[in-house]
Amino acid sequence: MTRLVLLLTLLLSIASCTSVDVSRYADQQPALDLQRFFSQPVKAWGMFQKRGGEVTKRFEVNIISRREGNNLILDERFLYSDGTRQHRVWTLTPEGQGRWSGRAGDVVGVAQGQVAGNTLHWRYRLNVPVDDSTYEMSMDDWMYLMDEDTLINRTSMSKFGVEVGQVTLFFRRQGPESSQ
Template sequence: MKRLLVLFCCVWLASCGSVKVDDYASEQPKLDLLAFFDRPVQAWGMFQDRSGKVIKRFHVDINSYREGDRLILDERFVYSDGTTQRRVWTLTPDGEDRWLGTADDVIGTAVGELAGNALRWRYELNLPVDDTSYVVTFDDWMYLMDEDTLINRSSMLKFGVELGQVTLFFRRQP
């Protein structure tokens, strides 16, 4: 029982100091998802395990279009080991500075909060590894650097323990 109480206190204390998306409300340039994804985007990224070792690198071609007020992002991944993947996100505005997202491998609905140049996405993903799948939690932070460049850093967690991080650099194409 003491161990459980100590674990709870550690998790609670760690969450007290966490960054909030509103901390970026005054940062410029202001991120507008519809404007950023109004033309093709390419992204380059990597997954690092918790020790920092790069496990996989990848390139993504992203084509987007609108369906009413929804933004559709069609992502085509090519990984360093030659494998490919496709993920199609459907993003829907949910009030001011809030978005909801769905994709085939996302469990439930991703919740996104926007403020200034930052967007924070939180969601669960069904992650295939070899012959099995794991449900992992993503905490994504995206930062608009200039009108054509977006940087994304994600923590991937299982049972609250960080398994690794994903870093992506997005660049809008001319």
């Protein structure tokens, strides 16, 4: 009997870990339009937390974007609290019906995203440098538009299905159109 209860508890906890479907946010406002949000410079502030909650890295990001045909190019420049710098360029492609694909130099394969209402949900694998090694992490990335100038991002990073940490980011549009 004890084994049955233990097995049922394990199955219920696994089932409760399934991800929310982004379509749940379809009616949430303001609606997220990636091309509009990134139509001017964006500044972001973030941190990485280990699974237990310890903050191990803080960072700032300056993002400049441009359009190339249908693609949205995001040029991101990171400055970390330890003084290190990183540069990532995303090429985002609209795939129709709120779907997006994304590529970047440290992304393994193609990121797949879906926008619904005020929310964007990305899934991708990212090569993450740590000390003298690089680890391939699975990223489960959620972005929520709070107002026309503010976007909040929460990402779960996992390896072999086990969460190793979380990234939290706050984006703020910096240009003349923003309502600062």
